[in-house]
Amino acid sequence: MRKPLLGALLAVLLLGAGAAPAMATSHDAGAPTKTAGTAATAQAKVQAVDFAGTVALSNCSGSVVRTPASQPSDPALVLSNGHCLETGMPAAGQVIVDRASTRTFSLLNSSGTGVATLRASKIAYATMTDTDVSLYQLTSTYAQIQSAYGISALELNATRPVQGTAIKVVSGYWKRIYSCNIDGFAYQLKEGSWTWKDSVRYTSACNTIGGTSGSPVIDNTTGKVVAVNNTGNESGGRCTVNNPCEVDENGTVTVRQGINYAQETYGIVACVGTGSKIDLTRTGCTLPKP
Structure with a gap:
């Protein structure tokens, strides 16, 4: 599992005292380079992938996400792993729904700078059975985050990914x-x-x-x-x-x-109803149930 490990933290320290975590630079695989003509047009979507909408947790990474049907007035959701919960890893077979939480998240802009602290109202859903996912419901709506910080939520694709993507x-x-x-x-x-x-x-x-x-x-x-x-x-x-x-x-x-x-x-998309409510009885929802 990809929580912070001693070896990973030590690797950063070995870069030098006071060194910051690795950032994508023009030499990194994760950083797009400018091209000319039609190539630049073809790469437009690739270049748009940055840190905007992602968050840093105390021990993991995450992102503010929405479904295709989410409304601006809905409470925003943060996606991370089930094994990243502040309460510890769920046991095999355990499903957590609507558990109160006041966890905070550092919201990043496109360059990776923290611009706000977002706060959860609850763990809307979490499990490590069949999948490894957590969804936190925030005290802020999508519209409030957009208005205050100019950052949109990332959209969950409603179809299964394809090999080679x-x-x-x-x-x-x-x-x-x-x-x-x-x-x-x-x-x-x-x-x-x-x-x-x-x-x-x-x-x-x-x-x-x-x-x-x-x-x-x-x-x-x-x-x-x-x-x-x-x-x-x-x-x-x-x-x-x-x-x-x-x-x-x-x-x-x-x-x-x-x-x-x-x-x-x-598979998350079909399980999110009105007002960002996780409804495991919705048609097409196959997430594990408690």
């Missing part, structure tokens, strides 16, 4: 953008006592580290969120914490050391 993993915690492609999907991804279904597997360029948990995975072409970053196999272990393994339909186990994963988010 060019993506960016945008970490508000580290203020770093990773660029790669969707390499494929894991039928089941097992880590410790948890099992996730139909997980996104990245190509190796997205070498995410501790603190990137909860980062939105953004489709370069549409600019929409297609998944939420959550884990990777660090040392080649088999199905242990921080060393997830893939299990196919026949039960065959595959370990991919150094490869990282995310959980699809399209």
Whole structure:
């Protein structure tokens, strides 16, 4: 799982005393470069992927998200991982709904600068069963955030992502953008006592580290969120914490050391009703229920 780990923090310290977390620069894979003519037009959507709308948690990354049907007057939602909850990791089989929370989030602008502190009113939904997701409902509406800070929520794509899609993993915690492609999907991804279904597997360029948990995975072409970053196999272990393994339909186990994963988010869309209410009885909602 991609919470801050001692090794990741030590790596930053080794850059030098007082060094800041890695930022995307013109030399980073996550930073677009200017091109001329039609190439510039083709890259317009890619260049639009930045930090605006992402948030930094105390231990993870996240983003302010909306569904295609969300209204400006709805309370805003923050997306992160279930394992990033301030109350600790949910047990396998546990689903949390409408639990009071006053957690705060640092809202970032396009350059990665914190411009506001947002506050939750509750954990609207969280689980580590079948997926690894948390949704916090904020005390602010989408319209209030837009009006005060000029920042729009990221939209959740309502359809399943596709193999080969060019993506960016945008970490508000580290203020770093990773660029790669969707390499494929894991039928089941097992880590410790948890099992996730139909997980996104990245190509190796997205070498995410501790603190990137909860980062939105953004489709370069549409600019929409297609998944939420959550884990990777660090040392080649088999199905242990921080060393997830893939299990196919026949039960065959595959370990991919150094490869990282995310959980699809399209299934969230059908579960969000009027006023950002998480309604697990809505038609098409397949998120695990309590």
